Amino acid sequence: MSASAATYNDLVGKRVLVAGAASGIGRCVAERFLTQGAEVIGFDRDADVADTPFRLWTVDLTKHEQVAEACARLQAEAPRLDVLVNAVGILRLGQTDSLTLEDWHACLDVNVTGAFYLLRQWISQFQRQRHGAVIHVSSNAAHVPRVGMAAYCASKAALASLSHCVGLELAAYGVRCNLVSPGSTDTPMLRSMCPSSAERQRLLEGLAEQYKLGIPLGKLATPDDIADAVLFLASAQAGHITLRDLVIDGGATLSA
Structure with a gap:
């Protein structure tokens, strides 16, 4: 966590659900909410990780029955949910x-349908309590085409559209719905795709064969860079922001 990380006093005591919390951006987001004094529950298909400082439940978001059962358990404990983060x-x-x-089908099932299953379990609760924030972690790939990434780009663009539609449905209830769209971020997913430092350097310089521009800031994002934006959008400081898609990619998509 960066030394300059902001403090949001209004997040103290908030109940936060983070899907995709076992690793990568989702894990960082969950841990950062903890530092703000929030109660955090994590969902992940791969929940057999040690030493998570928050409750982490095994939930496969592509399985509607698992999502419904886990959310029902949470609602039985306490019906309130202040922040829903989907980082799967x-x-x-x-x-x-x-x-x-x-x-x-895997890209669509995980990246879009899982979000739909999750939202269906909480929309009515958000409407009843008339407050809350929903943040989806999407990708700058939702904004620009990439060679060899049709499934991923299509799924992230669909997630963005889903988020905007749900945001419209919830706006009348005072519930905000936004997206954070990272570019290349130093996570296990990126390192599995680009295991060497030379390959990661090529990302910074651009991949002409994929019509992929480089990163003007000359560096990869960190999970904390993305978590900073998620916490801001969940906080009262973003109280008049909804239906937005915040692209965090060092300028890689230029005009997005």
Whole structure:
């Protein structure tokens, strides 16, 4: 966590659910909410990780029954939910004509349908309590085409549209719904795709064969960079911000 990380006193005691909390951006977001004094519950398909400082439940967001059962358990404990963060995401690469059906459906199931399942369990609660914040972690790939990334780009663009539609439905109840869209971020997902420092340097310089610009700031994002934005959007300081998509990619998409 950066030394300059902001403090949001209004997040103390808030009840926060973070999906995708076992690793990467989701884990960082969950831990940062803890530092603000929030109560944090995490969902993840891979919840068998040691020493999480918050409750982490095994939930596969692509399984409607698992999502419904876990959310019902939380609502039985206490119906209130102040912040819902969806940081679940997978990447499947391949040209459209060679991409497997399994990879196509996996991207849509995890990146979009899982969010839909999660929202369905909480929309009525947000409407009853008439407050709350929803933040989805999307990607700058929702804004620009990439060669070999049709499934990922389509799924993240669909997530953005879903978020905006739900945000409109919830606005009348005082509930805000926003997205944070990272670019290349130093996470296990990126390191599995670019395991060497030379490959990561190419990301900074640009991949012409993929029509992918480099990163003007000359560095990868960190999970804390993304968590900073999530906490801000969850806080009272963002109290008049909804239906927005905050792109955090060091300038890589230029005009997004």
